[in-house]
Amino acid sequence: MTTNPTPAWGSPGEARPPGSGTGTGTGTEKKRHRIFLWFFLAVQALFLVLVIVGAGSNDDSSCKGMAGDALKTCQDAGDVGTTIGVGLIIGLWAAVDLILGITYGVYRLARRRA
Numbered sequence: 001m002t003t004n005p006t007p008a009w010g011s012p013g014e015a016r017p018p019g020s021g022t023g024t025g026t027g028t029e030k031k032r033h034r035i036f037l038w039f040f041l042a043v044q045a046l047f048l049v050l051v052i053v054g055a056g057s058n059d060d061s062s063c064k065g066m067a068g069d070a071l072k073t074c075q076d077a078g079d080v081g082t083t084i085g086v087g088l089i090i091g092l093w094a095a096v097d098l099i100l101g102i103t104y105g106v107y108r109l110a111r112r113r114a
Contacts, residue, residue, distance in 0.1 A: 036104055043100065047093040054089050058082040 058081075063074035 036107075040100060040104075043096060047089065047096070050089050051086055051093075054086045055082065057085075 058078050060075055060078060063071055063078070066074055
């Protein structure tokens with residue numbers, strides 16, 4: 001006579017805990033789509049690319065023909081302009097993330113009460 005060991009979630013007649021397998025097998029489980037997560041990650045990737053491209057866009061072609069202090073001043077001004085541009089991109093990034101976060105919170109609250 002052999003006895004089957006009792007599973008960690010209880011006897012075979014008991015319901016399984018959430019996320020522990022196939023569920024009840026009724027086919028009524030609703031699959032959760034993570035559309036917002038993928039959209040949010042796409043926005044983050046876009047802004048990351050914008051920051052990298054913006055930081056690398058310092059072009060000294062407008063300083064051609066200059067020498068000495070004038071060249072140094074022109075290059076420093078270009079660096080300041082690049083810093084301001086990257087700062088504006090990061091500020092926009094933060095604002096968009098804040099708007100997305102508030103929108104997602106309102107969406108979750110509306111779905112919970114329905």
